[in-house]
Amino acid sequence: MIDFMRNMLAMIDLELRRLRHDRTELYTRAVQPVLWIAIYGPIMSGVKAIPTGGIPYTDYITPGVLIQSTTFVSIFFGLIMVWERESGILKKLFVTPASPYSIVIGRSMSSGVRAIFQVLIIVPVALLIGVRFIPNTAYFMFALLIIFFSSGGFASISILVASLMKTRERFMGIGQAITFPLFFASNALYPVKMMPPILQYFALFNPMSYVVDAVRGLIVSGDLTNLSIDILAIAVFDAIMFVSASIGFKRIIE
Amino acid sequence: MEFAIDVRDLTKVFEGKTRALDGVNLKIESGRIFALLGPNGAGKTTLIRILTTQIQPTSGEAHVSGLDVVKDGVEIRKLIGYIPQEMSVWTDISGYENLLIYAKIYGIASQERGKIINDALKDMGIIEFKDNLVKTYSGGMIRRLEIACAMLIKPQILFLDEPTIGLDPSVRKAVWEKLVSFKREYGSTVFFNTHYMDEADLYSDEIAIINRGKIVTMGTAEELKHHVGGEVIRFTVEVNEISEDFLEKVRKLNVVNEAVADDFEVDISVEDYEEALPQVLEVFRIEHVSVKKVSLTKPSLDDVFVKYAGTRLESTERIREVRQVRDRIRR
Numbered sequence: 001m002i003d004f005m006r007n008m009l010a011m012i013d014l015e016l017r018r019l020r021h022d023r024t025e026l027y028t029r030a031v032q033p034v035l036w037i038a039i040y041g042p043i044m045s046g047v048k049a050i051p052t053g054g055i056p057y058t059d060y061i062t063p064g065v066l067i068q069s070t071t072f073v074s075i076f077f078g079l080i081m082v083w084e085r086e087s088g089i090l091k092k093l094f095v096t097p098a099s100p101y102s103i104v105i106g107r108s109m110s111s112g113v114r115a116i117f118q119v120l121i122i123v124p125v126a127l128l129i130g131v132r133f134i135p136n137t138a139y140f141m142f143a144l145l146i147i148f149f150s151s152g153g154f155a156s157i158s159i160l161v162a163s164l165m166k167t168r169e170r171f172m173g174i175g176q177a178i179t180f181p182l183f184f185a186s187n188a189l190y191p192v193k194m195m196p197p198i199l200q201y202f203a204l205f206n207p208m209s210y211v212v213d214a215v216r217g218l219i220v221s222g223d224l225t226n227l228s229i230d231i232l233a234i235a236v237f238d239a240i241m242f243v244s245a246s247i248g249f250k251r252i253i254e
Numbered sequence: 255m256e257f258a259i260d261v262r263d264l265t266k267v268f269e270g271k272t273r274a275l276d277g278v279n280l281k282i283e284s285g286r287i288f289a290l291l292g293p294n295g296a297g298k299t300t301l302i303r304i305l306t307t308q309i310q311p312t313s314g315e316a317h318v319s320g321l322d323v324v325k326d327g328v329e330i331r332k333l334i335g336y337i338p339q340e341m342s343v344w345t346d347i348s349g350y351e352n353l354l355i356y357a358k359i360y361g362i363a364s365q366e367r368g369k370i371i372n373d374a375l376k377d378m379g380i381i382e383f384k385d386n387l388v389k390t391y392s393g394g395m396i397r398r399l400e401i402a403c404a405m406l407i408k409p410q411i412l413f414l415d416e417p418t419i420g421l422d423p424s425v426r427k428a429v430w431e432k433l434v435s436f437k438r439e440y441g442s443t444v445f446f447n448t449h450y451m452d453e454a455d456l457y458s459d460e461i462a463i464i465n466r467g468k469i470v471t472m473g474t475a476e477e478l479k480h481h482v483g484g485e486v487i488r489f490t491v492e493v494n495e496i497s498e499d500f501l502e503k504v505r506k507l508n509v510v511n512e513a514v515a516d517d518f519e520v521d522i523s524v525e526d527y528e529e530a531l532p533q534v535l536e537v538f539r540i541e542h543v544s545v546k547k548v549s550l551t552k553p554s555l556d557d558v559f560v561k562y563a564g565t566r567l568e569s570t571e572r573i574r575e576v577r578q579v580r581d582r583i584r585r
Contacts (some may be wrong), residue, residue: 014351017355093359096359
C-alpha cells in the first residue's frame, strides 16, 4: 500500500515538473472556457428561458464550463499514454517493481493536478466578468477536491479508449467524441429536466452531471441537497473506471 | 551452478496463430555479456519481453536469477534493468528529473537519491547537462541517460533491446564503452538484442542466433566462426582458362575442401590456410599456373549468420558480393 501511494505520488510529481517547465497548454486550454463564460453566458442570460433557480445564467454555467474544460484536459491524458506507448516509456515503467495499477491510477490522478491548475486560471477570469462565487474557502477547497478526483475517472476513460485506439491520429477524434456528448447531455448548460426524456435517462448515467451538480452547489448556488449522492456517484464512477483502465492498460502493453 | 538466465522449451504464440518463439532453450552464466542475433521477426524482442516479465509465455519455463518469470514477476523486476528499443525517457523534463522519478518508483531513500543520481549521471558523462530538458539531448545522450536510469538500482541483469539502433558509429562506440564499464563495475549480466554483427563480435562473451523462434546456434564469436569452417584463399592468376584437370589436382590435396575457378580467379576453400597454402602453391608451380596475387578471407560472424539464419543482415551491395563468392565456392 505504501508502495502504491509512493508510485502514485511519483506520477503526480512528474506532472508537476512537466507543468513547471511548460505551462502553455494550460493557457491555451483556458481560452475556450473563458469564451463560454465571457460571451455565451452573458448573451444567453438575455434570453431568460432557462430556469436556473434564481442564479444569473453566467453564474449557473460557470461550474459546468469549468468541469467541461477539466474533463477535456483529462480526456486528452489518454493521448499522452498513447504517445508513451509508442515510445518505450510504458514498457520501461512496466518493468519496474511498481504495480501497473499504481501507474494507471497515478497517471489518472495526475490529470487532476492539471485540472486544478486549469480551474485556478479560469476562476479569476470568471470573477472579473462578475460571476459571484460563495465566499467560503472550505467549500471551494472541497469543490477542488471533487474536481481532482473526478478528473482521475475521466482520465481513466481516456486511458481505456487509448488501449483500444493504438495510434494518436485515431485518438484525436475520439477525444472530442467523448467530451461533447458528456457535456451536452449533462446539467452543465441547462437543467436536466429541460432535456428530451431519452437524454434525461442518459444524463442519469452521465458522471459529469453529478460532478457539475456537486461543484455548482459548493461554489455557486449553495444547494447541497444532493451532495452525498453526487459524491457516491463520483466514487462509483472512479472505482469502475480505475479498474477498467487498469485492465485496458495491460492490453496497451501487450 | 546458478544461471543468470535459464530458459527451457519456451514458446509464445500470439493470438493463437503467430508462433513467435518455438521451443527456445538457453542458459546464460552470470556476469557475461550475451548477444542475441536474429533477422527481423525472429523472436528477439518477444524473448526479451518474456524475460523482463512484460508478457507471459504460452508454454515452457524461464528463470531469471533463479526466479520464475510467471510467478515471481515483482521480485524479478526489482533485480533487473531494462532499456527498450524505443526512446524511454520523458523529453519535457530534465535528465535529472527523469532519474528522480524512477528513483522514487524504485523506492530509493530520499536522502540517498541525490548522490545515486549524480553518480549515475557522472558515470555516463552527462552530468553537465543534468538540468537541461531531455528534448535538447542528442540520440547518444538520451541512450546514456537511459543507461544511467538502469544503473540506479545496480541491476543483476541488464536487458537491452537494440541498444544502439540508429546511432552514429562513433556514438555507438561511446555507448558500448559505457555499457562495458557499467558491467565491470557492478558485475551485472548483460543481455542484448542486436542486428549489428560488429557489436556482437566486439563486445559479447557469448552469442546466440535466433531464427523463426528457435535458437539455432550458440557460442563465443570465435567458436561460431570456427563452426562455419573453411577459410577461402583466392588466387589471382595470369591465365584466363583454368582447366578442370588442374582443379581436380588441387581438390585431391587433403587440406583442401573445394576449389573453383572463374575468369582470372581461383577460390580454394581450406580448413587452415597456414597448412594448406604451401601445398596448394606447389600444385600451381608444377602445373605452371603463375600466381599474381593471393588473398585470404576468413569467415566472419556474417557468414555464421548466413549459415544458421539463412539470410543476411548487412546491406544489399555487400550481400551480393559475398553471396557470389560463396556460390562459386559451393559449385
